[in-house]
Amino acid sequence: MAQKTPPDSTRRSERSRRAIYDAALALVTEVGYAKLTIEAIAARAGVGKQTIYRWWTSKGAVLLDAFLDLGDQAARAAGENAGQAEIQSEIPNSGDLEADLKYVLRATVDEFNDAKYDAPYRALAAEGLLNPELGAEFVEKLLEPQLQLYVKRVEQARDAGQVAPGVDPRIALELWAGPLAQRWLMRSGPLTHDYADKLVEYALYGIAPRPETS
Amino acid sequence: MAQKTPPDSTRRSERSRRAIYDAALALVTEVGYAKLTIEAIAARAGVGKQTIYRWWTSKGAVLLDAFLDLGDQAARAAGENAGQAEIQSEIPNSGDLEADLKYVLRATVDEFNDAKYDAPYRALAAEGLLNPELGAEFVEKLLEPQLQLYVKRVEQARDAGQVAPGVDPRIALELWAGPLAQRWLMRSGPLTHDYADKLVEYALYGIAPRPETS
Amino acid sequence: MAQKTPPDSTRRSERSRRAIYDAALALVTEVGYAKLTIEAIAARAGVGKQTIYRWWTSKGAVLLDAFLDLGDQAARAAGENAGQAEIQSEIPNSGDLEADLKYVLRATVDEFNDAKYDAPYRALAAEGLLNPELGAEFVEKLLEPQLQLYVKRVEQARDAGQVAPGVDPRIALELWAGPLAQRWLMRSGPLTHDYADKLVEYALYGIAPRPETS
Amino acid sequence: MAQKTPPDSTRRSERSRRAIYDAALALVTEVGYAKLTIEAIAARAGVGKQTIYRWWTSKGAVLLDAFLDLGDQAARAAGENAGQAEIQSEIPNSGDLEADLKYVLRATVDEFNDAKYDAPYRALAAEGLLNPELGAEFVEKLLEPQLQLYVKRVEQARDAGQVAPGVDPRIALELWAGPLAQRWLMRSGPLTHDYADKLVEYALYGIAPRPETS
DNA sequence: ACTTAAACGAGACGGTACGTCGAGTCTTACC
DNA sequence: GGTAAGACTCGACGTACCGTCTCGTTTAAGT
Missing domain, CATH: 1.10.357.10 (Tetracycline Repressor, domain 2)
Structure with missing residues (x-):
């Protein structure tokens, strides 16, 4: 520790x-x-x-x-x-993956915008970039546990047929977690609820045109 | 400068x-x-x-x-x-967005794994996290120009009907760029060609089951 | 104590x-x-x-x-x-003050040259210079008892007519004890038996020419 | 230095x-x-x-x-x-060695009793006891030059027939300088003009009874 | 022989100073 | 006037001991 x-x-x-x-x-x-x-x-x-x-x-x-x-x-x-x-x-499971993800991601956005957590979290991330030992600990203790919640929820969704069977949940969650972290850390764009929603939608349905929608 | x-x-x-x-x-x-x-x-x-x-x-x-x-x-x-x-x-435009993105992303993976660039790039990212001025310059001079290449390529694809019309290219590109950067910076997972491929596929077609494929 | x-x-x-x-x-x-x-x-x-x-x-x-x-x-x-x-x-009393003093002083020189006593004794002296309380205790417990032996022997010699009646023994002993201690502590000259002998002779008979010698 | x-x-x-x-x-x-x-x-x-x-x-x-x-x-x-x-x-040379020495020694007593010089001088002496390098420098730069003044004066007196021809001036001076330094450093007795006078007298004429005085 | 209070070993604690390193400023001499 | 060199003030580093303060654990006196 x-x-x-x-x-x-x-x-x-x-x-x-x-x-x-x-x-x-x-x-x-x-x-x-x-x-x-x-x-x-x-x-x-x-x-x-x-x-x-x-x-x-x-x-x-x-x-x-x-x-x-x-x-x-x-x-x-x-x-x-x-x-x-x-x-x-725990990530809520209302049966509607999209709604649940949007809910959680919006909360995460709010948290990232909270000055109280910003400085220490950012500091740890930065230190972790340069210091592999501390970085590993940071990931293991802080990052991975949070990502595992998404893994679990995606697996539940897959079992419910809301996610394609071949999808790797560990990679899937990065589709929204990665961009969010990146924007926050790099300040490379605004962190809004709308942005969170779009990430979820793009991740779920892709950016390619859908053959047809039910 | x-x-x-x-x-x-x-x-x-x-x-x-x-x-x-x-x-x-x-x-x-x-x-x-x-x-x-x-x-x-x-x-x-x-x-x-x-x-x-x-x-x-x-x-x-x-x-x-x-x-x-x-x-x-x-x-x-x-x-x-x-x-x-x-x-x-420039990102190549062969007419096949998926293939082009995979090609570029695989190259990016190789670059991230090159020790020569790793130390300075990582150092600048870390410094940028803590130092907003330098961070802004880092994003403006280094990060954003690279991302704009994706914006351009996605727009070309949209014009060619390979991307849904309502999609925001600036957000779309983050679906693969964000996860990649995150894994590299945080060392939160292996950076492989296969990973790059999966990111492109998930981003293009989503993780939800497709109604049917033509 | x-x-x-x-x-x-x-x-x-x-x-x-x-x-x-x-x-x-x-x-x-x-x-x-x-x-x-x-x-x-x-x-x-x-x-x-x-x-x-x-x-x-x-x-x-x-x-x-x-x-x-x-x-x-x-x-x-x-x-x-x-x-x-x-x-x-006790300082021996053979009846010959000069011989007795030389004997004791040569022994003292040998002791000062003994590494076993050098470090602690020197340390205590140095500490005593700066710390009056400890210095007083050092003098009272260690130094003065040794000097008193000389006082006693000089008094015996005075009673035997080998020392001038008006001489203060407490000061007299310093004529040889002072120089010896000084040379040892300050390392301001070699500590030899010959040096000890000379000190005794000078102290007993003075450095001025003697009117005549019996 | x-x-x-x-x-x-x-x-x-x-x-x-x-x-x-x-x-x-x-x-x-x-x-x-x-x-x-x-x-x-x-x-x-x-x-x-x-x-x-x-x-x-x-x-x-x-x-x-x-x-x-x-x-x-x-x-x-x-x-x-x-x-x-x-x-x-320079030590004055009035032709009367005893008077000159008493004069200088009384001045030295006064100096030793001057608080301004006491602390640093004592500190250097103490440090010199424990630290041979600094001790050597202390002796060479501070102590020996002062003692050499006595050597010179005693040689003058010897040439004038006021000191016995065989006397070693370097040792002779220690008869008064040693006791004085010792009393000062060790606080083993009072430092008074009378004490200075007695030291000079004892050193010059010895403590043994003089055969007769012209 | 049993009880009990002290001295004991161990060592964490809040501090002070050590001697070193580097930051950022300033001065000198050179080109 | 920009430069290499490097002395300067300042502040923090990580370490060593200081002297004080608990912690159990002996251990020896008095019952």
């Missing part, structure tokens, strides 16, 4: 860990990842630098854990409020 | 500029973008630090210009060899 | 105390006083840091006690071997 | 050098040598740490140069004020 393995411990200070997460997330938003400094995190958290170096190897590793923890917290909060239906842990 | 505007001059040393480009590209491959320093570029180029600071604002800006120059050189070289048919400046 | 007073106890671990002394003396010789650290002493002694902090206030205090203990051990060992005549606890 | 040799230079900032000397001397008096920090010197001098590390190897080396510079300044100031009679550069 991005931690240095050696220092065993139950002796670890929970208070410090939380303070470090909070400081890291606050600072990355305030000053940006490039100017984020382990020294500043330590100072803001009221913690010695060594306490950070003891448990993490880099500012990227700290931020990744902080962000994962943020997700866990959100999930836990949602779980408490909503009984069993944990938010984000 | 990412240069500081003020000290413009014809007195600029062409020799230094070239040496800086070469040093930047060599170093980013050798030590990685994170450990790339202006001091090292200057030393390797046999140039004073001030000469770099005079013309660029950051290592990212240097690298972007270096990479653009690399592209220009390649284009110029190709132009000389091949008369009018400049490589990469 | 260099110990922090509060945590008094008979419960103190003798084993730890000895291990700390040994570690301190070994380390000061190996790495030098400047690089001597409490953490290293604790590690070498197989002892928790707190055990050192519980009984001493600084590395200097530890070393002083360790060195005093070393002296006690030597004295005890000598006492066992030699019956009542404890080595170093 | 305690400087690291590599970085050549006429380019060196005189302003920084002076500021560093002033800061080092002020701080060693204020907080003591043990708590003297290169970081604090740099901060006080308004200088980057690197500028100190560029020219010196340790805080001791800085302080030694600072102290030597202090002496140079004093000498230069004295030279300007007093024409040819530079202070401290």
Whole structure:
């Protein structure tokens, strides 16, 4: 989990860990990842630098854990409020794949436009590009779990005959997830609900003319 | 071009500029973008630090210009060899959109797997994520021109009736370009010719079952 | 006694105390006083840091006690071997002051040239220069007792008419002890038996020409 | 001069050098040598740490140069004020060795009791005890030149028949210089004019009873 | 012999300073 | 006036120890 393995411990200070997460997330938003400094995190958290170096190897590793923890917290909060239906842990299945995908993709668009998540997520993506270890962890812990939700939903749709039998769900989902991520990361175009809808439609029905429509 | 505007001059040393480009590209491959320093570029180029600071604002800006120059050189070289048919400046139009796209996408896959381009391109993408100015320049100078080639080819196909009339080409191209970029950047899956083919097929015909095929 | 007073106890671990002394003396010789650290002493002694902090206030205090203990051990060992005549606890009185002083001073020169005592003794002297408390303790426990032996011997000589009646023994002894210590500490000249002899002669008879010699 | 040799230079900032000397001397008096920090010197001098590390190897080396510079300044100031009679550069020769030595030794006692010189001088002595390189430089640059003044004066006295012909001046001077330094450094007794006088008398005439006095 | 409170080993903690690296600015000498 | 060289101030790096503070675990005194 991005931690240095050696220092065993139950002796670890929970208070410090939380303070470090909070400081890291606050600072990355305030000053940006490039100017984020382990020294500043330590100072803001009221913690010695060594306490950070003891448990993490880099500012990227700290931020990744902080962000994962943020997700866990959100999930836990949602779980408490909503009984069993944990938010984000499942893509709805109303029987209408197109509607369901549009619904989720619009929510994703909103999330990408939320300043709270933008800075840390973008920072982790950027770090992951340059740092294969952290990139792998980023993908494994953060990206892939979310993509697997689409895999599952596409498989359900395939079983229901709404998706062609030969289609590879892992590739199919990239038709909408890839463009969305690209636009967001590269700022290469506006991220709107309409854009999300179009992606779903194009992905489902292709851009070639359809022989006929029922 | 990412240069500081003020000290413009014809007195600029062409020799230094070239040496800086070469040093930047060599170093980013050798030590990685994170450990790339202006001091090292200057030393390797046999140039004073001030000469770099005079013309660029950051290592990212240097690298972007270096990479653009690399592209220009390649284009110029190709132009000389091949008369009018400049490589990469046009997507072939054989009349068969699917075949043409697969051809180009396979070439792109090969390029992404070429170590020579990987380090600098990846570095610029990462820097662009965090640095909006450089990101915008990256998109404008590097990304968008390539995407526009797809726009043009899709429009040709639409005019030929191979693409549905209502389709927005700028979004359509993202169906294959987005996933490809995502997999490359995030290392979230293998980049193969087969993958490229599938992307084209899914994009053209959708993942929903087709009513019937002529 | 260099110990922090509060945590008094008979419960103190003798084993730890000895291990700390040994570690301190070994380390000061190996790495030098400047690089001597409490953490290293604790590690070498197989002892928790707190055990050192519980009984001493600084590395200097530890070393002083360790060195005093070393002296006690030597004295005890000598006492066992030699019956009542404890080595170093008395300056011989053969009736010939000059001979007795030369004998003792030559022995002192040999001791100063012994690497075993050099490092810790030098360290304590240096620490004492900067730290008045420890310096006072150093003088009181280590230096003054040795000087008092000279005081006693000079008084004996004065009673025997070998020293002028008006002479202050406490100052007189400094005529040879001061130069010797100075040369040793400052490395400002060679420490030889001949040098020791000359000091005694000059101190006894002065450097001015003698009116006549019996 | 305690400087690291590599970085050549006429380019060196005189302003920084002076500021560093002033800061080092002020701080060693204020907080003591043990708590003297290169970081604090740099901060006080308004200088980057690197500028100190560029020219010196340790805080001791800085302080030694600072102290030597202090002496140079004093000498230069004295030279300007007093024409040819530079202070401290010569021991007076009135023809009466005893009187001259007492005069100089009393002045030395006063100097040792001057807080301005105490802290840095003591610090350098302590550092010299532990650090042979710096100790050698301390002796060569600071201690030995002062002792040589005594050598010269004793030789003059010997030529004038006031010192026995066989006496080694280099050892003779230690009879008073050694005890004085020892008392000062070790704080092992009071430093008074009377003590200085006695040292001179004992050294000149010895502590043994004189056969008779003319 | 059993209980119990202290000293103990271990080592995480908030800090300070280390000595190094590079950023970006400035000065000097050269062309 | 642009340039190579490199000294400068500044800030952060990652490391080493400081002295304090828990944690169990001995261990020896007093019952």
